[in-house]
Amino acid sequence: MISRRTFVTAAAASVALPSLAQAFEVAPRFQPQPVSFTTEYAPGQILIVPKAHFLYYVTEPGKALRYGVGVGKAGLEFTGNATISVKKEWPTWRPTNEMIEREPSHYGEFIDNDYVQPGGPGNPLGARALYLFQNGRDTYFRIHGTTAPQSIGRSVSNGCIRMLNEHVEDLYERVPLGTVVTVI
Numbered sequence: 001m002i003s004r005r006t007f008v009t010a011a012a013a014s015v016a017l018p019s020l021a022q023a024f025e026v027a028p029r030f031q032p033q034p035v036s037f038t039t040e041y042a043p044g045q046i047l048i049v050p051k052a053h054f055l056y057y058v059t060e061p062g063k064a065l066r067y068g069v070g071v072g073k074a075g076l077e078f079t080g081n082a083t084i085s086v087k088k089e090w091p092t093w094r095p096t097n098e099m100i101e102r103e104p105s106h107y108g109e110f111i112d113n114d115y116v117q118p119g120g121p122g123n124p125l126g127a128r129a130l131y132l133f134q135n136g137r138d139t140y141f142r143i144h145g146t147t148a149p150q151s152i153g154r155s156v157s158n159g160c161i162r163m164l165n166e167h168v169e170d171l172y173e174r175v176p177l178g179t180v181v182t183v184i
Helices: 004-023 097-102 165-174
Strands: 033-036 046-049 054-060 063-068 080-089 128-134 137-144 155-157 180-183
Touching: 054 165, 063 165, 080 137, 128 165, 137 165
Parallel strands: 046 180
Antiparallel strands: 033 063, 046 054, 054 063, 080 128, 080 180, 128 137
């Protein structure tokens, strides 16, 4: 039987956890900031450098806005060129079949059904998602917000590019459909 003290402690912890996640602050180098940049990429393009955990949005020749990102674990990274072909606010989410197969205990609620998690603050894709396509086909890789701000600057995702929600909201407003994304 659960004691009153255990119940009250667990309830208090569950209320405190969301506020702790919101209070998390990334290192200053991962905050958005204007930087000098190579002229190899045209204004409006996005370059992602996973090893450095940075996404660059080229604003003008030789200049970019740099954001800190979380990226895929070893072996799960996306590389190459893609185009943003879909943008969604508060997107729905379902793990890929490969994710479910790799971690069935983590994704148990998605096994043997077609459940899709609705958009909202608890959704792993966060506030916004930019869908990466190649040759008109969905890659299933996204640039999206996150419910795990501590993952920024780390290689821990299932391959997607994670950003703080306020940062992906800013990028979402800046980039149109058709934006070219290069991940090296």
